[in-house]
Amino acid sequence: xxxxxxxxxxxxxxxxxxxxxxxxxxxxxxxxxxxxxxxxxxxxxxxxxxxxxxxxxxxxxxxxxxxxxxxxxxxxxxxxxxxxxxxxxxxxxxxxxxxxxxxxxxxxxxxxxxxxxxxxxxxxxxxxxxxxxxxxxxxxxxxxxxxxxxxxxxxxxxxxxxxxxxxxxxxxxxxxxxxxxxxxxxxxxxxxxxxxxxxxxxxxxxxxxxxxxxxxxxxxxxxxxxxxxxxxxxxxxxxxxxxxxxxxxxxxxxxxxxxxxxxxxxxxxxxxxxxxxxxxxxxxxxxxxxxxxxxxxxxxxxxxxxxxxx
Amino acid sequence: xxxxxxxxxxxxxxxxxxxxxxxxxxxxxxxxxxxxxxxxxxxxxxxxxxxxxxxxxxxxxxxxxxxxxxxxxxxxxxxxxxxxxxxxxxxxxxxxxxxxxxxxxxxxxxxxxxxxxxxxxxxxxxxxxxxxxxxxxxxxxxxxxxxxxxxxxxxxxxxxxxxxxxxxxxxxxxxxxxxxxxxxxxxxxxxxxxxxxxxxxxxxxxxxxxxxxxxxxxxxxxxxxxxxxxxxxxxxxxxxxxxxxxxxxxxxxxxxxxxxxxxxxxxxxxxxxxxxxxxxxxxxxxxxxxxxxxxxxxxxxxxxxxxxxxxxxxxxxxxxxxxxxxxxxxxxxxxxxxxxxxxxxxxxxxxxxxxxxxxxxxxxxxxxxxxxxxxxxxxxxxxxxxxxxxxxxxxxxxxxxxxxxxxxxxxxxxxxxxxxxxxxxxxxxxxxxxxxxxxxxxxxxxxxxxxxxxxxxxxxxxxxxxxxxxxxxxxxxxxxxxxxxxxxxxxxxxxxxxxxxxxxxxxxxxxxxxxxxxxxxxxxxxxxx
Numbered sequence: 001x002x003x004x005x006x007x008x009x010x011x012x013x014x015x016x017x018x019x020x021x022x023x024x025x026x027x028x029x030x031x032x033x034x035x036x037x038x039x040x041x042x043x044x045x046x047x048x049x050x051x052x053x054x055x056x057x058x059x060x061x062x063x064x065x066x067x068x069x070x071x072x073x074x075x076x077x078x079x080x081x082x083x084x085x086x087x088x089x090x091x092x093x094x095x096x097x098x099x100x101x102x103x104x105x106x107x108x109x110x111x112x113x114x115x116x117x118x119x120x121x122x123x124x125x126x127x128x129x130x131x132x133x134x135x136x137x138x139x140x141x142x143x144x145x146x147x148x149x150x151x152x153x154x155x156x157x158x159x160x161x162x163x164x165x166x167x168x169x170x171x172x173x174x175x176x177x178x179x180x181x182x183x184x185x186x187x188x189x190x191x192x193x194x195x196x197x198x199x200x201x202x203x204x205x206x207x208x209x210x211x212x213x214x215x216x217x218x219x220x221x222x223x224x225x226x227x228x229x230x231x232x233x234x235x236x237x238x239x240x241x242x243x244x245x246x247x248x249x250x251x252x253x254x255x256x257x258x259x260x261x262x263x264x265x266x267x268x269x270x271x272x273x274x275x276x277x278x279x280x281x282x283x284x285x286x287x288x289x290x291x292x293x294x295x296x297x298x299x300x301x302x303x304x305x306x307x308x309x310x
Numbered sequence: 311x312x313x314x315x316x317x318x319x320x321x322x323x324x325x326x327x328x329x330x331x332x333x334x335x336x337x338x339x340x341x342x343x344x345x346x347x348x349x350x351x352x353x354x355x356x357x358x359x360x361x362x363x364x365x366x367x368x369x370x371x372x373x374x375x376x377x378x379x380x381x382x383x384x385x386x387x388x389x390x391x392x393x394x395x396x397x398x399x400x401x402x403x404x405x406x407x408x409x410x411x412x413x414x415x416x417x418x419x420x421x422x423x424x425x426x427x428x429x430x431x432x433x434x435x436x437x438x439x440x441x442x443x444x445x446x447x448x449x450x451x452x453x454x455x456x457x458x459x460x461x462x463x464x465x466x467x468x469x470x471x472x473x474x475x476x477x478x479x480x481x482x483x484x485x486x487x488x489x490x491x492x493x494x495x496x497x498x499x500x501x502x503x504x505x506x507x508x509x510x511x512x513x514x515x516x517x518x519x520x521x522x523x524x525x526x527x528x529x530x531x532x533x534x535x536x537x538x539x540x541x542x543x544x545x546x547x548x549x550x551x552x553x554x555x556x557x558x559x560x561x562x563x564x565x566x567x568x569x570x571x572x573x574x575x576x577x578x579x580x581x582x583x584x585x586x587x588x589x590x591x592x593x594x595x596x597x598x599x600x601x602x603x604x605x606x607x608x609x610x611x612x613x614x615x616x617x618x619x620x621x622x623x624x625x626x627x628x629x630x631x632x633x634x635x636x637x638x639x640x641x642x643x644x645x646x647x648x649x650x651x652x653x654x655x656x657x658x659x660x661x662x663x664x665x666x667x668x669x670x671x672x673x674x675x676x677x678x679x680x681x682x683x684x685x686x687x688x689x690x691x692x693x694x695x696x697x698x699x700x701x702x703x704x705x706x707x708x709x710x711x712x713x714x715x716x717x718x719x720x721x722x723x724x725x726x727x728x729x730x731x732x733x734x735x736x737x738x739x740x741x742x743x744x745x746x747x748x749x750x751x752x753x754x755x756x757x758x759x760x761x762x763x764x765x766x767x768x769x770x771x772x773x774x775x776x777x778x779x780x781x782x783x784x785x786x787x788x789x790x791x792x793x794x795x796x797x798x799x800x801x802x803x804x805x806x807x808x809x810x811x812x813x814x815x816x817x818x819x820x821x822x823x824x825x826x827x828x829x830x831x832x833x834x835x836x837x838x839x
Contacts, residue, residue: 019588019590022584022587022588023584023588023590068347068348069347072346072347072348076346111343111347111348112343114345114347115342115343115344115345115346115347115348116342116343116345118345118346118347119342119345144343147342147343148339148342151342156342159339159342162339233389
């Protein structure tokens, strides 16, 4: 072990730590033990070794939180071979550097950080968030803003409005991320100075049979400031921009909800671009994009209005 | 080692999101930092669960960590559930479309919230005592305290064992009874009281228990000990009198709900294995956040009483309750035509049944039971329906609350008549042993009949009664005569073309009551003028 303090701590607290482990254990005991053993040796140990200069009380508090988090990570599959590189990078590189100046706030920061990562479903999105983090190193008081902005940019478009509102207060991050002027993000398909426009249509939904969300044919509904999709008895809120596109289940019904009429033919602006073999059912033109729904596959297509398409 | 025990962890997400009044359009950026890794320290203070939410958290903690009860027999549905049929009997299994519950945990919890009395029945080793113990822990007591305060019924149990002993020195020196101090047993002071195997307690001790249960005080040597309001849990291996001593009727009647322990599903043996291997007793791990203080319990009881029972539901309940007590040939006078009259006189039921020639004994729900509903059982039913609505985060009782709660309240209060034609039908034979299923079916049949008669649209008797409930102040002689005519007309319509049934009998009795009130008032008016 790199950290003598951790070795000592584990020995002293072996009773409750082992009990916590046994009660959290699920699935194949050997796999669980391997995964969690790897976490303690490859992730927790380097983290505590890097923070060896901290007071014991601070190390104990962080170690308790990290140990419990490790058990949760094991249950959520974050210690499987596919996900392990991200977890290793987080505990070996990101957390030691980021947390080092803030021993008192470390347990809270760690929990907030891991909770935010848990909202990002795939490894690519989590990696993107770590990238942004390493370029900006937010201080504890700026961490909530950073979590909102970076999680939006990593693929959670539902946080777009909140993120843009706080982005203006952090010109240093705009600079560090090469994003340019914050006002330009008014347009949902703008990705910043470096990446410029997002041009590719985004595909969402699809039938249950094809592994999608919809049990029935989707119907586009509009209300002031929102686009909803109804399929069967269920409703989804459509969020789409350059950084991500999601359908969020919702129980909310706006009082002014109106169905989009079925389209008889494609709008003239879309015809030259159309390469789909399947004919659309509804075509909703919004300020910055089109949303098209399909009869047969139950898909939705969000087509950005960029350049010649606008 | 704060936070290292997974048994102590509570989910921060609401247990029943639909019950929250805020629409999900109220977007909250703070939700981004909540998740499976728990609450960050700063957020902990902000999350203060309401009492109904805390009660649901307690339910889910018990179901997920403490009692292995994968039975969801209290079913709620938003849309009609799809049945899946099994076996030659084509028994349907329904997949509920709304949050549903296990009665074995839910009913004791509602008893705790409403501070009523619950009886667990079932074979040995089915978790009856363990469930009662958990309720004691929710009351804020330590496992050791609850275990020590639990009264274990046995054939030699004396009143002194149950209540306490007089001080030996006082017995020798006292000149009068009031000088004898009593060392009252500590359990009498607890807000959760548990009596294990109550049907093994001798009859005399049962009487002392009855006083404590019914009137909330204990008496010895002319000394009175007032007990605080409490939730009661009793257990019995057999509800049919299979204990060492027969349970006195009055004691049985004090019990508000009966919960049956359902069999263990061996598919969940791994959970037992884990507990054995790790030497864990979940009862020792109840999170502090789930304990209810005395103030919490007072507030919770007040909130339950504040839940409203809508008039249209009350009418359904009135209609249901009116079916069972009536017995046409038990008495000559209208008021005495009740099953209780013939029971007190010792007239066998089959003799009365032979006299019946008019009504359809298969369709008449009153023919399925040996007795009617007591006032106490109706009060329990209303309290538990309100508690159920409170538990689900509602401020008003729903029809399904009544449907689901009713069988557990009437389990030991409404008895099936095995000789009734209804039970002779092959498809209904199972209802003789499945009391919960039968009572639920009975209420559904009653609701169907209520709707068939169109009572939910128009109910003349209810309207006349509501008119009287507005008060007699300012009602003139002319109004009075008009209302008396209306009552007489309603009585006449009721008697024409209607078989005499429980509901007709109760309606007629109500109209007679209204008639008396108006005619007495009219006489007083005339005397004034």
